Amino acid sequence: MGIHVNDVKQWLFKTNSRMQEEKAYLTALDQAIGDGDHGINMARGFQEVAIKLEKTAYTDIGSLLQDTGMVLLSKVGGASGPLFGTAFMKAAMVCKGKTEATTADLGAALQEAVNGIKLRGKAEVGSKTMLDVWEPVAQYVQEHAEQLSWSALNDLARLSMEKTKEMEAKKGRAAYLGPRSVGHLDPGSVSTYYLMEALCTTMNRSGEPA
């Protein structure tokens, strides 16, 4: 069962809806251990992505993801802008020319995204950043490309996000808090979870993820 360019579009529309819904929550998370703008940033960025996708017809997943990355890069700002932007632009290269992608393509694209985030942000897994969701998700998709369970992927994404609560931040603004960052979810991991959740919901045509 392939991932059609229209699925990708739906995924990003759904992501935008989630970001709008969770704008205040993400901002509150960032108020606790950052500077309180993450929800505002994500909502602004994905709003612009939705506007761009709405008015453009795509047959190429690559160019859809490239546009998404460019919009995020130029509309989000902060730490999350270049990271989400880079992630999508790196993923775009893998999907270049494809109207329909396989789960193996998805795995490769996610891995490229992870590489981009690491190169740009210099964080490692365990630094309490969005990487703590991106990386396990990318790995899981690559390992289970043959028989991908979207609801299992969704669970994994949520679990990874929840795990950031107990981590001590080493990168990003929360790092200034040192040990006091423990006990709070990482805002960027939560927004990354919404992105992955939207992907799973879109692809899991049988309904909501468990």
Add this chain to the structure above:
Amino acid sequence: MGIHVNDVKQWLFKTNSRMQEEKAYLTALDQAIGDGDHGINMARGFQEVAIKLEKTAYTDIGSLLQDTGMVLLSKVGGASGPLFGTAFMKAAMVCKGKTEATTADLGAALQEAVNGIKLRGKAEVGSKTMLDVWEPVAQYVQEHAEQLSWSALNDLARLSMEKTKEMEAKKGRAAYLGPRSVGHLDPGSVSTYYLMEALCTTMNRSGEPA
């Protein structure tokens, strides 16, 4: 029954105590229709007067009042400083050279004080200023110099003070409020009442004013 220089000293010590006790109340009154410093100003000024009088021996009421006026003039500031300062300095001239003053002297001194306040502040009776206590008190003392009842004088002073509540301010900071100044006591009239009350208490040796 004359007013001895030591009575005058006691009067001003008592006035100082009252100003310290009522510092917050006077300030609150001034917060309502002014800038909220009247209690602070009066407490600072009379504190300095008390310090000055404590360390100086006086035989001349004139020089005691002159010193009081000078201290008030240089320590109070605002509108009340020059007015109270002028009042005491004008009163001092009448009492020059006297170790004991008559109630007639007191009447003349108060009248001089009133003249000074009017000249300096250009207010009239009814402008909702301290003059609305000073002037009736001065008048009453002059009219009843022969047989002055301190408790009656005290009542008159309090009544005059209370009357300012219904007046519309024409001078001082409360004048900016126009009709909205009605319904509030004039802070300077209240502090002037404390001054007069302290005088009556000091002189009314039979006890507290009724």
Add this chain to the structure above:
Amino acid sequence: MKKLVNHPEAVVREMLEGMVLAHPHIVKQVEGTTVLVRTHAPIQGKVGLVSGGGSGHEPSHAGFVGTGMLDGAVAGEVFTSPTPDQVLEAIKAVNGGKGVLLIIKNYSGDLMNFEMAGELAEAEGIPVRKVIVNDDVAVEDSLYTTGRRGIAGTIFVHKIAGALAESGASLEEVERVANKVIQQVRSMGMALTPCTIPAAGTPGFSIGENEMEIGMGIHGEPGIERIAIAPADDVATTLVNHVLEDMKLTSGDRVAVLINGLGGTPLMELYIVNRKVAALLQDQGIQIHDTYVGEYMTSLEMAGCSVTLLKLDDELTELLDAPAQTIAWKKERRNPSGDTRE
């Protein structure tokens, strides 16, 4: 009360010490007083300019002492006019033989204390003139009451009279130009939050969470109306309209604009206000010669702003643009040949 202070009663003394320590090349303290004067005061052969008032309006007035503006500033207790002896000290310290001009904001207390000081100085043989600034159109101008308050427009009087004095003009000339500015300058303010006199410890008044006060004075004196919180553009429009109504400017007139912050309002918001003020003036064909945005006449930590317009003619323009080197108003001696004019 959340303030960076030590003893609430010592704030003025400690602030003045901190100022002199920060800017010893601009100001010095007259010993034993609350008077700051230019480091090299008195300047011989120059009319001395003295202003002052209660503290809590920083940088007014000591922040405007220096070449091209004031010679001395007298600081009273917070929101309390300074006493005559202090003003007298300032007059004596800046008298360079050509007399002294007192720039007084129109409040009963300031008037009386400065007047008494002026009388004492004249008795000592120093020629003294005084001008009274009353730019606040929120207050009705009436002969029978106290009249209008002096607020942020006072800074333009300092600047322009200061520039003329610097050129060696006579006391009468400096007094004349100061009065000309006073005739041509109008302001109005508003507040979002109250402020707390340190020694009082509690706010002098309160403004509801969804309210603002239009026409607020710089000591928290009530304004003309308490309204629901409105967008910055509406606030700017209200203030400008009140000022224009009083000034009756016509298309082609030239003005200087001052968007003054009251202490707690960030520069970001002042610029948002300026955006609308500039648009409103442009709409009426009024030319903006120059705009000043920032804190000039504050009210402790009060949030809010005032808008001041000064109608310019050639004389006022030249003096406004003249050099000044003070703590809070710096203007180059000559326009640089480089890429900036100011």
Add this chain to the structure above:
Amino acid sequence: MKKLVNHPEAVVREMLEGMVLAHPHIVKQVEGTTVLVRTHAPIQGKVGLVSGGGSGHEPSHAGFVGTGMLDGAVAGEVFTSPTPDQVLEAIKAVNGGKGVLLIIKNYSGDLMNFEMAGELAEAEGIPVRKVIVNDDVAVEDSLYTTGRRGIAGTIFVHKIAGALAESGASLEEVERVANKVIQQVRSMGMALTPCTIPAAGTPGFSIGENEMEIGMGIHGEPGIERIAIAPADDVATTLVNHVLEDMKLTSGDRVAVLINGLGGTPLMELYIVNRKVAALLQDQGIQIHDTYVGEYMTSLEMAGCSVTLLKLDDELTELLDAPAQTIAWKKERRNPSGDTRE
């Protein structure tokens, strides 16, 4: 939320418009961007200096654009680093053929966005160097984490690198001196009250009525301790001690001092803090070359302050004292012969 704004989402755009309207002789806006550059940018034959970051720190950074300081400033959303495309616009607009130096405050977001812009500019053939300011000693300096934040000390980098660039120095030279300042500058801040991002509508955190936060960052990032409200002298002592502990100054060293207000704290209190800071430095035999007191790097309407020390040598002294004509830092071209030095 008590703010003089219109649409919370439009504050940055409207603020920039208000700034350009107020100071058209100093700054202009690069069309369609949130970039302000000098009115006459690009200056041919001069290294271009670009700084920027999230908005809400006014007058940083656009207030320091002008002769002798920055060439361009990029404004992000409130507390949000600007995006690479905007930074790129700034680089292009100020490139006068000698390359561009990016002055970046050390935050993940700023670093990444400015870096990407730099890469894009280099791909277009513009030589770009970057320096990273990390003066905040409240944060542990560690290789394994994000490292120190950049706060008010950034202004000294603007000033000194700006002065050298103005003299026609090469990109490498300007980069060198900027890094020298970064080596020698240390700051620490504290806050009494929180601040509210307009689009968020509620304060980012809270501080108890009787508490203050020591080491607070300029975006409300938590500091090192939450303590009971203390007198200004104690606060000054804590901040200075932390800074000195890190700088290890010795008697005879010369410094510039910056007492920076965070937005809601009145000048009166900043001067009271300076009084103690100056005394502490004098106690240690440290010479104060010059002191700056006011709002340079704010945090919306937050109440609080930071103390910055810059250790000076002859080169830095001369560049610090050099002329500048910007909105928020004005320094005469030449010391006047009159009665003031500054």
